[in-house]
Amino acid sequence: MDTGDVFDPNCPTRVVLDRIGDKWSALVLLCLAGGPMRFTRLRERIGGVTPKVLTQTLRAMEQDGLVTREVFAEVPPRVEYALTDLGHSLHDPMAAVAAWAEQHVGEILRSREMYS
Template sequence: MDTGDVFDANCPTRIVLDRIGDKWSVLVLLSLAKGPMRFTGLRGRIGGVTPKVLTQTLRSMEQDGLLTREVFAEVPPRVEYTLTDLGRSLHEPISIVAAWAEDNVNEILKCREQYA
């Protein structure tokens, strides 16, 4: 498939940019970097996300091939989410952006305050 030009409105690469530009997807990816997690663990780790939004994010990331959902035949059923190789390959660039954000948040907040 030809990826074309990311600046073209019809370029399929924009689908990927939408996924990695979504804050919930980024936080899920960073959370799963250390290993599999259950839904409740992810929800507890990622402050402020509603169950509905987390479910939608997990489904989208699974559809995009970034994570897998494994259901264990137990009572009660146990479900774990794990990054795929593709998802793990995205961890390094995302973690660099996250570190940059943490390093520069005070400067950005200062600039916002001065702008107002």
């Protein structure tokens, strides 16, 4: 399959970059790397995300094949989200970006301060 040219505005690869470049998708991916999670736990773990935005993010990630949603026939119904194999394949690169961000956040913040 032709991978295309990411610099071409019509390249479908940009859709993938939009997904993995979204902060909520990245945080969901990092949270689910440890195993399946229920919606409420995921929202608590991420912090700062509204239920609406988390729902939209999870639906988009499910549509992209990065996350699965499993509904358990219980009362009340239990729903768990988990990474697919494709989602797991994205974990290491995303974890590397997160580690870089944590390592360099001080430099970035100082630079922003100096710029202002």
